[in-house]
Amino acid sequence: MLVAAAVCPAPPLLVPAVAAGAAEELRDARTACSDALAVLAASRPDLLVVVGAAARGGGYDQGTRGSFAAFGVDLTVTLGNDPGEPSGEATGDELPASLAVGAWLLRQAGWESAPIAGVAVAEGLDPDACGTLGADLGDSADRVAMLVLGDGSACRTLKAPGYLDDRAAAFDDAAARALGSADVPALEAIDAGLAQELKAAGRAPWQVLAGAARSARLDGRLLYEDAPYGVGYFVAAWS
Numbered sequence: 242m243l244v245a246a247a248v249c250p251a252p253p254l255l256v257p258a259v260a261a262g263a264a265e266e267l268r269d270a271r272t273a274c275s276d277a278l279a280v281l282a283a284s285r286p287d288l289l290v291v292v293g294a295a296a297r298g299g300g301y302d303q304g305t306r307g308s309f310a311a312f313g314v315d316l317t318v319t320l321g322n323d324p325g326e327p328s329g330e331a332t333g334d335e336l337p338a339s340l341a342v343g344a345w346l347l348r349q350a351g352w353e354s355a356p357i358a359g360v361a362v363a364e365g366l367d368p369d370a371c372g373t374l375g376a377d378l379g380d381s382a383d384r385v386a387m388l389v390l391g392d393g394s395a396c397r398t399l400k401a402p403g404y405l406d407d408r409a410a411a412f413d414d415a416a417a418r419a420l421g422s423a424d425v426p427a428l429e430a431i432d433a434g435l436a437q438e439l440k441a442a443g444r445a446p447w448q449v450l451a452g453a454a455r456s457a458r459l460d461g462r463l464l465y466e467d468a469p470y471g472v473g474y475f476v477a478a479w480s
Contacts, residue, residue: 243457244386245284246450247277248420249346250474251293251339251442259312265385271349273465273476274474278350278388280478286386291320291347291376292449293339293390294364294442296446301334301359307341309419318344321357337361338340339442347388355386362445368433371445375452391443391451393417393473394436397406401471403440412439416447420477421463425451441473454479 249255255271257264275357309316318341336344340359347357360378362371379385393413396406403409403469412435419427427449436444465476 242351242383243384243453243459244286244384244480245281246387246389246454246459246479247274247281248447248450248475248477249274249277249343249391250392250476251340251342252364252392252472252474253309253312253338254341256309256314256316256345258314258316261311268468270465270474270476274346275350275471276464277476277478278346278352281386281388282350282352282354282479284386284480285384286382287384288382289352289355289357289388290381291340291343291357291359291388291390292362292378292446293337293343294445295337295339295361296364297332297361298363298366299337299361301340301361303357305336305359306343307336309341311338316420318348320344320359321347321352326430343388343390362449364442365437366445368429368431368448371448372429374451375449376455378449379453387450387453389446391446393441393443393475395440395472397468397473398471408435409439409473412436412441413468416441416443417466417475419461420447420463422473423454423459423461425454446453459472
């Protein structure tokens with residue numbers, strides 16, 4: 242059963258070594274992520290599931306490596322501590338960028354509270370399938386915590402990755418309200434087509450969270466909301 246969740250943005254720019262001279266711009270976001278992870282640790286989970294969007298879906302064992310070399314930085318992270326022999330159920334591939342960011346956040350937090358599993362969600366996975374996946378993950382241990390990584394729209398300004406779209410601000414406002422109040426029906430109702438048009442990579446992971454939380458009755462708090470670089474970033478804690 243899901244007992245807690247932390248929602249964090251997934252840009253590699255969260256990692257100071259990647260952001261370089263712009264590292265201070267996301268300091269508040271990193272602080273909020275740390276606070277959200279503290280809520281997860283306090284929930285005493287039996288399993289932490291790290292969920293992020295990727296080009297294709299798949300599972301990743303604890304100890305899987307991720308790299309930020311594609312972003313010009315010689316930095317490697319692992320998904321928690323290497324426990325030894327893998328389960329055999331995961332892909333064996335390197336972590337996708339979203340899960341690598343999650344692994345970095347967990348390393349910064351000194352996570353040792355529970356075993357970890359990584360799940361990449363295909364960016365185009367339909368909402369019903371996201372909900373089914375989330376329900377399965379929520380039932381994967383007696384006490385499950387989730388670290389959910391994903392961004393809002395990438396169309397908030399003229400210089401945003403997706404250019405300016407007048408629909409982006411309203412989309413992000415609705416997402417922030419839903420994440421901040423643990424509003425499962427609102428997350429389930431996010432329009433996948435609109436999210437794709439606005440380049441909102443968080444849509445699928447958020448809907449996986451919604452599937453896991455249907456019967457959990459958790460309360461939510463929004464810890465951070467901003468749109469640096471024209472991309473919607475949110476941090477929320479559910480418990």
